Amino acid sequence: MASTSGKRCTLSIDQKSEILEALKSKKPDDVAKDFNIGYSTVKKVRPNEEEIRKIALNNGNLNRKRKRESPNEEIGEALIAWFHQMRVQNATINGPLMLEKAKQLSITLGHQDFEPSHGWLERLKSRHNIKFIKVSGERAAADQAGAENWINNVLPVVIEDYDLNDVLQCG
Known part of the structure; x- marks a missing residue:
């Protein structure tokens, strides 16, 4: 120690x-x-x-x-709250997206002259122990729209030449 x-x-x-x-x-x-x-x-x-x-x-x-607090702590706290909301929704978040959101939040909070930098973002991530990780899990990784499109449009074409008794439903 x-x-x-x-x-x-x-x-x-x-x-x-x-x-x-x-x-x-x-x-x-x-x-x-x-x-x-x-x-x-x-x-x-x-x-x-x-x-x-x-x-x-x-x-x-x-x-x-x-x-050590940033002079723009209000923007940082708002960005962290937004980050946690997006994580709950399994949204994919990266640095450029966070920088863009920080700029939007700064304007909303009345800090028109604030320009978030990569250094500002890295320090904010360090203070709040944030890491950009790949969202995993079957549901989070699934392409719901693509799966629905395949079931509705591709699957009927694939099985049209088969007798319905020969088609096995799995799910």
């Missing part, structure tokens, strides 16, 4: 969570010794318990050490 050699110690959210758990059953002096940090560092963690647990609960980046 960190040392008590007099150097400044900056703890990650994950480390602070571990300290909070240890404080449930031990005295601050003992926790400081266990984690090899100063007593005052342990004492500074407890007042921020609610915020630390909120970050951990909301899938925040647990390796983050400082809370």
